[in-house]
Amino acid sequence: MIYHLATQSDWDEAQRTGAYTTSTRGVSLEQEGFLHASRADQWEFVRERYYADVEEPLLLLEIDTDLLDVPWREDPVGDDTFPHVYGPLHPSAVTHARLLSGS
Structure with a gap:
């Protein structure tokens, strides 16, 4: 299991x-080349x-x-590693979208 922070509007669009x-x-997938995850x-x-400082609803x-259905891996970032997803995330791979803040 890995995690990604998303605004409600971005998740709704997905x-x-x-x-x-x-x-x-x-920053888009096209701009960065991967999706940041944790x-x-x-x-x-x-x-x-x-x-x-995000004011709109934020989801985990x-x-x-x-x-x-796309590759992912742990990449070095500073003294640690973080998971990165190398392609679009299909909503079917998200097992739960938990509201963290917002209304």
């Missing part, structure tokens, strides 16, 4: 179109550092890597 393509806040022990840090997408 459910409408069948593909989630937001790499990270304000392990269970990393997502809260990512939320605090990059999403603390729980992604079952066994359900992905």
